[in-house]
Amino acid sequence: MPAITIVPTGTANMASVKAAFARLGVETRLADSAEAIAQASHVMLPGVGAFGASMARLREQGFDRPLKARMLANRPTIAICVGHQLLFASSDESPGVDGLGLIATHVGAFETDVRAPQFGWNEVTALEDAQVLDSGFAYFANSFRALEAPGWQVARALHGQRFVAAMERGNLVSCQFHPELSADYGAAILSRFMELGQ
Amino acid sequence: MSRTGLTHRIIPCLDVSHGRVVKGVKFQGLRDAGDPAERAALYQAQGADEIVILDVSATPEGRGNQHETVRRVRAALSIPLTVGGGIRTEEDAFELLEAGADKVSVNTAAVFSPEILSHIATRFGRQCCVLAIDARSQGQRFEVLIKGGREAVGKDAVAWAKEAEALGAGEILLTSWDRDGTREGFDLALTGAVAAAVHVPVIASGGADSAKHIKEAFDCGADAVLAASIFHDGDLTVGDVKSYLLEHQVRVRP
Numbered sequence: 001m002p003a004i005t006i007v008p009t010g011t012a013n014m015a016s017v018k019a020a021f022a023r024l025g026v027e028t029r030l031a032d033s034a035e036a037i038a039q040a041s042h043v044m045l046p047g048v049g050a051f052g053a054s055m056a057r058l059r060e061q062g063f064d065r066p067l068k069a070r071m072l073a074n075r076p077t078i079a080i081c082v083g084h085q086l087l088f089a090s091s092d093e094s095p096g097v098d099g100l101g102l103i104a105t106h107v108g109a110f111e112t113d114v115r116a117p118q119f120g121w122n123e124v125t126a127l128e129d130a131q132v133l134d135s136g137f138a139y140f141a142n143s144f145r146a147l148e149a150p151g152w153q154v155a156r157a158l159h160g161q162r163f164v165a166a167m168e169r170g171n172l173v174s175c176q177f178h179p180e181l182s183a184d185y186g187a188a189i190l191s192r193f194m195e196l197g198q
Numbered sequence: 199m200s201r202t203g204l205t206h207r208i209i210p211c212l213d214v215s216h217g218r219v220v221k222g223v224k225f226q227g228l229r230d231a232g233d234p235a236e237r238a239a240l241y242q243a244q245g246a247d248e249i250v251i252l253d254v255s256a257t258p259e260g261r262g263n264q265h266e267t268v269r270r271v272r273a274a275l276s277i278p279l280t281v282g283g284g285i286r287t288e289e290d291a292f293e294l295l296e297a298g299a300d301k302v303s304v305n306t307a308a309v310f311s312p313e314i315l316s317h318i319a320t321r322f323g324r325q326c327c328v329l330a331i332d333a334r335s336q337g338q339r340f341e342v343l344i345k346g347g348r349e350a351v352g353k354d355a356v357a358w359a360k361e362a363e364a365l366g367a368g369e370i371l372l373t374s375w376d377r378d379g380t381r382e383g384f385d386l387a388l389t390g391a392v393a394a395a396v397h398v399p400v401i402a403s404g405g406a407d408s409a410k411h412i413k414e415a416f417d418c419g420a421d422a423v424l425a426a427s428i429f430h431d432g433d434l435t436v437g438d439v440k441s442y443l444l445e446h447q448v449r450v451r452p
Contacts, residue, residue, distance in 0.1 A: 015296060019273050023276065114202050120204050120422065123205070137205065139278060140204075160202070161201075180276070183276050
């Protein structure tokens, strides 16, 4: 089983992510250089905290380019929560800050007639031919979400509108929810992700 | 709240003192109720949506003990974990998050220094920042209590919830002091008043004795319920409660 290399974004709480991989018997490493990100077989971009702060931290460490490059090269990479949002062009959370821009669309705030943050378990519906993603209940903790992800296979959930709950494309997986906190449903996604590229 | 697939959450609460789960009425007469990691794993297996650990003995000396408990619970838990009790500073919050909490719950410290909510929300994100409010009815209103229900501070619970939301609290954990440990059902007037006043989720706590009580709290606006004694005594499992709720058309995670 390959190890997972986690990209530090400075704000993320790593303990839950590490514990989730430990339960799967996967060794976790912290990326300490751009080379580590470029060379790792499997990379995770976690994220707790704000879009702007996370993006600034990635740029400061020179991690934004190798991350984007490996994703463009279809090397196994999974993004979570704010990490997921960083793949988009921009976010209402931090106006004027560019994301990684793998996807040209924008991340917006929830409508005002639903609770925000969205805290809790929402029902995710994946497409039947998805490779890693699946339908089931996942744990969310977010105030912002994307509505479209052109070119990706999108799994959706409903909160205000049907938003992008997760998406995949080749060896890339990106979840708005927290697979590491989504019980067996989330563990199965992490496990299938680790099998990509094998 | 309309147009959402979000489910109502059932959150077992572990009151922990010196590394052991304890239970008591109105925080008095504490009795041993087992090992926190074992309890948490049991509730997770029953279908709990989250776990809350409240350190009811939290003291500066007990801090290391608390971190060890959090680490042990985290290792076994693949659902969210909130930790509260004795959090005074942003650094206390940081250490608990490092140990494995996903959210921290602040109570007394926020009453005296509300800016701690902004500091936690700014540094770790709003999703980490839970405000716990202990309240009791006072005529038509509800007053905030601190120090484990021992002291009133002349603060209105509904106004305090709104203020905390504006400062950065991402969730309100609302405990009725009148009902806590009594098994008479949730204080629905309190729960409804706070849930209607804020946009963030509200967790109702204090007084649950049956699945019916839990349904009542959801019906009056709670997004989640916290319960300790009914689960500790084994009268009901989380699964029993969820079966009842599903039969009564309440959305929960199956």
